[in-house]
Amino acid sequence: MRLRSCFCSVAIIAMGCTAAVHDDKKADLLGAGDASASSDSGSVPGGSSGSDAGAGAGTGTTEDSGVTAATALSCRADASEIASVWDIPGSTQFTADGTWSDGTTDDVTATATWSVAPDSEGTIAPDGTYTAPPRNAGPMVILVEWEGLTAECSVDTRLEATIDLVGDTALEAAIRATVPTLAVDCAPYVLYPYDRSRIPADFFSPEVQWLDEQGHNTFVITFETEWITIQAITSADSWTPTGDEWWAVADPGSGRDIAMTVLGGHWDASTGTLPDGLCGSPWSTELTTEYWGAPGAVLYWTPDAQGIWKVDIGAETADAWADISTTGQCVGCHSTNYANPPLFATARGTGGYGASVIAEVTDPLTSLAGGGREASFSALDPSGTRMVRADRGVLYLDDLTTDANLGTLPTTGWPTHPNWSPDGRWVAYSSCGSVSGGNDWTAFDCNLHIIEVLPGDTWGPDTALAIAPPNQSYYYPEFSPDSQWVAFTRNTNEDSYDAVTAELMITALTGSPPVVLANANTQPNATNSWPRWGPIVGDIGWLAFSSRRNYALRTSGNHQVWVTGVDLADVSSGIDGSAPPVWVPGQSITTGNHTPSFIQTQPE
Template identity: 25%
Template sequence: MALALAACTTGEAPLGEPDGGLQTASLVLEPAEVELTSVEGAMPTASFRAYARTLDGEMVEVTPESWRLTHDRIGAVDTSGTFTANGRAGGMVEVVARAPGAIAAIEGRATIRVHIEREAPLDPSVPPSVRDRFDLPEVEDPFESVLLEYPLDGARMPNNVAPPVVQWDPLPRGGADDAYRIVLSSPYATVRAYAYDSGRGFTSSWASDRETWRILADSARGEELALRVDRVASGGTTVFRGQPVRVWLSEDGLYGTVYYWQVRPDPQSSDVFRLDAATGARASVFGTESGACVGCHSLSHDGRRLASTLDSRAATWATTIVDTASSSAPPPDLLGPFEPSYHFLAFRPDGARILASRAEGTEASGVSRLVMLDGATGLPAAASGIPEGEAGYPAWSPDAEWVAWMQGGGDGPRGTRAPTSIVVAPVEGDDALGAPRAVHEGASLSESFEGGSTDSRPTWSPDSRFLAFAHGTSSVSATEFGSEPPRAALYVVSRDGGDPIRLERGMGVEGQIDAFWPVFSPFVTEEADGTRLYWLAFYSRQDYGNAYAGTRGTGRRQLWVTAIDPTLVERGEDPSSPPYWLPGQDTRADDIAALWAPTGCRGQGESCSTSSECCSGECAAADPSMPDVLTCRPPSVCRRGGESCETAADCCSGLECNLGVCGYVPPI
């Protein structure tokens, strides 16, 4: 334990009668600054003393009426002024003592910094002697040092994201019996882990356990995290120090559920999966089997209704709206099936209206039109202002005041390669849209790196002030026989129009012409300096990691997320950061077409079959005489931060309930 003390400004503090009615002008804590180091979970302590500076300038030791910390993430302070680190997180905190003053109560403050030193649990495949091989001189050699392939340098990640799988280039810098040391460090924590190439199926990667990653993330809230991999070759006498990459962990976390389309080639089938945006836990929504197909999915703003087109609900393709809060696979129908099917549905935030697209005539026509639907019945509703020409990919803004769509092409299974534009229109009532306005013409980017004249897939920012969209040679990524693979890139543009901004950093170095289907998360994070970040998901064929633990060389489509700084959008600068791969995906399949919403759950009094379906986390019989009649009940134990909720009454004291999450406070 390292302890740094700052002496009282008047020298040795004289002793006086504590709390003896002193006319106190200020309160001074000693030591003024403390640095503690916790090794392998140790809980070091530091004791503070309080001195009152009287109106006469005298320094007298006193007993404060209270001690507290500015936050409780790294430890606790008792009533005598002794701080104890919890050994689970590093960081900085202020200890605050309070005492009566000459006029009003006064406070004294001291600063505590805690640094964590940990070694990750050793995998059973790693010999314990591997640690000793790193007691050698270290050198940096560009020809021998390990090159990391994931995470991407400069990426921003939400603080609560599941641990990334650290992956490196296995050749030519490695071979059997090589030993690896993975070092992860932030200003307040250092974690070391080890890997070993036994020559049998080594994947040149390391996956952190959740507890170790949680220590790192809790110690790096709003901080940079550096990662490197050091190597000792078989029989080597030198440690080749790895070339580091740096990622930024946000102050806050992301929540909600991502619904995406998974395409499996062997056996050929497709399904919609749900994935927890924080933990990476995934599950099939429809449980499709070999040969079955489901796709063209859309999601309501509250996450309770999912619309999908299936080949198993009718003689032809049919669209069904299902209950996402159900734990059944497939979930029960709420509306439909509708024939002929719809392509995409944009739900108004309150769910009362749906702007949908469907084929004109048969799907073979390749032409799609928009239609307004009644959200309660799913039936067409007479509405004015609906575009008469070819249009698709509708999107309804989070503030319910605007809609957007692609104009000039169809949004059927084969998409379009036609010159298209992104159009917005104000909402002027339940069944009326105002005058449409093109905010971007695809042809204006025909000379861009990705080429093409097709704008598609508009998605609204959480504040409804701008849109992200894809531009390229096609609105879909599927490659038709004998044709060039489609190319696309991501842009943002104001809802008032103007020059689009290319998300250069956000697509990744290898994804500059291969980024499709953007979608904003409804969750917004805020950094300590007040910077707000929006989060944009998309899919890409860019390589994820290496060929053994990732997808390198396969061209498989995977989901990525980039952070967007809206203040940079206003300044006309690239607002994106290098992306992170969304944890929990299947690297053996194509995972595409993400939609992001609060996790759908059922409120109190609604029927349920399991507790996981309820916002309160509890499903039980309300009447003991009818044990088979189950409904969602109030929680018997308050819901903690990050857990689901229906109202703030479900949450532990002081926590808000927003977007179905206890403790989430929207910064906009």
């Protein structure tokens, strides 16, 4: 790969700011206030001598006492425009002006202290020369301090780069000289990422994939934010930016909105021309980035490996966490986590009714070796001392410290899919009308119910949270990290196991009408199921789920783990706040991947 510096200049605009007047008085610069010293040899900041007083900017003495005070500080940029390209950052000179109580002003650049604000990037030298970051851009803040006064200057930095994956300088020149045609009939069709996706900025780079039916052999992919433009030239049918290239445009500090375009053309190397030019869609693919907001990993169960695999946030590949190769038996079907992040409730063994066990996030192999309790689904309380487990139409409560059963929960219907709220106050479950074959995982006609957790291992009344319409089922409830929302799955005229019509929904714990997450579902009959919460950052709640939808060119019908960012403020107003989903990078595309859970790294 070659990164070429061949874009036109782009502006960096500097705006000066002036500090407020301080009450501090400047010490006598001329020797104990001696007026004669001020007129003969006293020096002042900026290099002016006392004999120059009154001659213009750069002097600062009083006529009688010989005492001056620094009253104001401002900074400004010598150049208003600067060009930065990848790894070749531009620079500009900043100047600091200090004002004295007698109204005179000095250039104090050399004696001031310069720095780049903590949330900004780039470097600034002691002489005020600012150099933009080599691989990032956006609004930057420069700080300056002098004589107890401070000021700041805002700088807009911009960055451009061309990533030449073909290595033909003649092609690159031809691309630059070509005005593309914007028409649907000749444009490559972008398959991934989806338009209007909300992408976790801290995930690994997405693979841009497209379908070309015009026989093009050259493609130009452009990511453009408010501050950064990155362009890649390739002959392949996809492009994955490097981590640095992706972070440059994905960092929300660089502009949260990304416009992505893919152009196609036929390059004739023998003539050095693009005979038919370049063609792209009249509409760009609009992407938004948000921070995932917490370190950790997405864990998922794959029956192919009979165990749980994990993808660390930001990682490029998945690793085995605990599977049959390390435990000697299948691990991970019907796992849950979040009420107690250091622990993981999962099933171990063969068949749907395995042993429900507890795994320590940091040491799964050792903790999984212990005994288990027969169950199909289970959930932990926040303390990690209580487990609710579903076993053949009954929800049991177990004390994990004494390994004793404490009784059953007051449920209705055929109860299954329990989930304990992270605040410890509620247990949600699916109350179903019937099951197939006596199995908790093949349930029909389910509604969502909640039970309040009371002191002394007792329970409040069983209460309906969301009632499904006729011919539908609501199941797989999952509490949000703040315990205010319940995400779940619905289907139509199917049991709960791998339902083709499965779709994602969400409801508030207050019992407001459920909202279909249509943008996340994207298409019908994609088996969108097992919603599991990641972090909530501001109004955005992350939901992971499994789906049989195709991952563009890479999969065909096998389950994969996807993530959608849900604007909970919109959901509060009854609006679908979800976004078209993002494929979780790093998972295997050859296996079926189910039941995702987010494990948050615990602070040291």
